[in-house]
Amino acid sequence: MSDLPAASLDHLRHPDLDALRPAFSTHKPRILILYGSLRAVSYSRLLAHEAARLLEHFGCEVKIFDPAGLPLPDAEPVNHPKVQELRDLSAWSEGQVWVSPERHGAMTGIMKAQIDWIPLSVGSVRPTQGKTLAVMQVSGGSQSFNAINQLRVLGRWMRMITIPNQSSVAKAFQEFDADGRMKPSSYHDRVVDVCEELVKFTLLTRDASGYLTDRYSERKEEAEKLEQRTRLESI
Numbered sequence: 401m402s403d404l405p406a407a408s409l410d411h412l413r414h415p416d417l418d419a420l421r422p423a424f425s426t427h428k429p430r431i432l433i434l435y436g437s438l439r440a441v442s443y444s445r446l447l448a449h450e451a452a453r454l455l456e457h458f459g460c461e462v463k464i465f466d467p468a469g470l471p472l473p474d475a476e477p478v479n480h481p482k483v484q485e486l487r488d489l490s491a492w493s494e495g496q497v498w499v500s501p502e503r504h505g506a507m508t509g510i511m512k513a514q515i516d517w518i519p520l521s522v523g524s525v526r527p528t529q530g531k532t533l534a535v536m537q538v539s540g541g542s543q544s545f546n547a548i549n550q551l552r553v554l555g556r557w558m559r560m561i562t563i564p565n566q567s568s569v570a571k572a573f574q575e576f577d578a579d580g581r582m583k584p585s586s587y588h589d590r591v592v593d594v595c596e597e598l599v600k601f602t603l604l605t606r607d608a609s610g611y612l613t614d615r616y617s618e619r620k621e622e623a624e625k626l627e628q629r630t631r632l633e634s635i
Contacts, residue, residue, distance in 0.1 A: 422607040429459070429461070433448045443569070454591065473516040497595075499538070530605070532561045532602045533558075535566050538569045540572065547568075563594070565597045
């Protein structure tokens with residue numbers, strides 16, 4: 401007997417070790433990278449491409465979304481080509497990297513617009529739930545964590561598994577060479593750390609993400625809806 405009078409015991413589940421340790425998929429981890437600038441010389445874009453090279457080295461299939469032409473949220477219908485491209489890439493991905501410049505102490509509107517176009521749910525499908533996420537930012541001045549702190553909040557809101565590590569590149573204009581490649585530095589080392597950790601977490605969780613995001617409250621709610629539908633159909 402359980403002393404849990406407020407809980408619906410029919411929908412409580414004990415942890416299932418077998419469900420937490422499924423057979424690993426053998427395809428390459430699928431990673432989507434978003435960056436938050438449209439500038440001709442965009443350090444967030446350069447950092448996004450640097451991360452892509454590292455992720456590909458670690459065995460991932462990587463796609464980078466170009467935000468140019470993406471309308472403001474709700475300014476166009478969801479069948480707009482750029483919106484559909486972004487949503488399709490999000491659905492395709494098993495993990496994501498969000499890279500934003502810091503502007504006025506926050507992420508850019510371009511970064512936020514991309515995230516706002518990705519819905520929490522489409523029918524019964526949650527396009528970001530259970531996917532892994534790494535957050536990075538670039539700054540024009542001293543090191544700051546304002547943008548990545550906001551990105552972490554959004555990652556939680558989007559029900560993503562945001563990895564512990566993160567990267568904030570200060571004075572980004574000093575950290576890339578004339579070919580757009582990141583110079584050796586402690587900042588670059590941290591970017592490597594983040595990409596390596598993202599791959600590990602993605603490999604660890606992608607096959608168990610359905611079980612990891614299976615929730616008591618949602619099981620209980622779905623059962624109540626089914627009971628109500630059955631009752632109505634019997635009238």
